[in-house]
Amino acid sequence: MIRNQRTGTMRKLYVHPLPVRIWHWINALGFVLLILSGLQIRYSGAIQLMSFATAVQTHNVLGGVLILNYFVWLLFYLFTDKIRVYHPELNPAKHFRGSLRQLWYYGYGIFKGQPNPHHVSVYRKFNPLQSMTYQIVMILLVPIQFYTGVLLWDVTRFSASIQLFGGVRVVDTVHVVLFIFFIGFIFIHPYLASLGHTTMAHFKAMVTGYEEVEDEPGRGEPR
């Protein structure tokens, strides 16, 4: 069901269902704490955010919580029609043009006061760059990070899988490389989220579920 609520020239569009919002904020808090505990684990002796033992315990528990949380996200999208937001653009030329347009906006248009080329709708909440990034992040990188994390959590129990992966150092290196990627992501993501029509617009939307979109006829309807 699509809920619209007119507010002057902007209208509110229900884009973020409750399970997605719960998943998102648990994920956000979990990622920050996982990064902090991960930094403590890797850089013990250089930084002292918490004890090594606390960091390991925190990292393990949060890892478990986020794996369960991932399934909240996965099951929600698998069993609702909202999965359409993750459907890839099958026309590469179209996808490429859309991505380039979005890149041009972030790199040039935004400084010139040009409008965002992407218009949010219920089934198109991601711009082409986001769509590509989130597909890679959620379907590839996050599962790999969880998988390598589980292997490192109990190296003896999962020794066969670790061997298959190429050894514990290979598993750890993959985990750390992704950790580095997520550290970059954790800074870039909220900044991009602040580029709505107001700085806090997207943050509020992820709390209330409603995105404020320009009131243009024909927008916001299902594709």
Added chain:
Amino acid sequence: MKTAICRIFTAAAVATALSLSAVLSEGARAAETSGPAPSAADETCLACHGQDGMSKTFPNDDSVSLHVDGRAFAASVHGPLGCSSCHAEIDLANHPGGGKPFASARVFSIAMARVCSQCHEDKAKLFEGSVHASALRAGNLAAPVCTDCHGEHAVVHKVPTANDVSCRKCHGAIFDAYLQSPHGKAYGKPGLMKAPICADCHRAHDVSPASTGTGLRDACLGCHTNAVEAHQKWLPNTKLHLQVVSCPACHAPTSQKRVDLRLYDPVTKRDVTAKDEQARLDVPAGASSGTVLDSKALWDLMRGVDRNGVPGRMTLVGRLDVRSGAEAHQLTDKSKAIRDCVVCHRKGADPFKNVTISIIGPDGRPIRYEAKQNVLHGPGSVEALSGFYAIGGTRIGLLDVLLALALLAGISAPVAHLVLRRLSRRRQSAEQRAAGKGE
């Protein structure tokens, strides 16, 4: 009168002294003759070998005593067997003088000790698999044989005291460290559990090299049965720690540590021996004892191992251990054991400053080659040391650089973008104001 009394007292005193002396010497004779007497056949041998000072001289001027204390032998566990049971090779017609010649007293003793296996086949079999037997086969004449621990003739059943343990003859420094440990201090004292001595952990006959296999860890856990559960309460990845960190590495807190990277065959699940790989191991087999392997040499080594064997088959398995046998015995009370994870899990931690690469030598002991610390931290270690990683302690430096770049990009890109947006907005506002004035 006075003189007469003195004479009587003197005579009485002398008589008493003589009687006492007679009683004491009788006692001494009785003591000398107590226990079983040698058999008639053995007395024949003892007619010569019972004489003090009888010895045999070898071509290298070594000499060995041929004197046998007949009573002690008769009282020993082998007494009922008689001399000929062990010395069956003696042909009285040619004795003395006949028999096989020996180069030295030690060669003679080693040869004579082989006779024990005739009856003690099981123990001999265990011994044959020991590091001592391997050393002997490798030509190390100092390696102990049966008689070095059990004696030659007066072999008796006894529980050794800490002072007469034969191991200390060769392993003196280790034994001294043991005596200062809780085990050494508790040995022989009454208690709920009997404190261990050498053979309890290292085994009496099938002594394996201390730094290979899981025998010693199993020995610790054999008595300290709740140790695994006790560690699981606070130590993450307990099983892994118990596999790759030797017990003394933490329980001998003052010991110097080292990381030993051992060539391992994951297919056969055993350490690679020099014998197996001699033809293929270019670097270790050719390296002198002073060779220090760096990252590149280690990379070449691992590639060399794979080149002529099954590609990708060999790997290096790391283990954190103490540097010497004496340090392995400097155990302390468990309250003083290392419990601080950061001792190892930080960059520059002491245990990772000493690195060796090893393969199992022909005598079962590891042959070690010194390696530079950087073998643990270089990017090449992802392949060469895929099976060994200690969080924090052996982290790859290149990934730290990548992290710094990610942090720099993650912070500076949004800040730069934000600043540019603000500046461009200000300019746009100024332009709009100027345009408004113009109109």
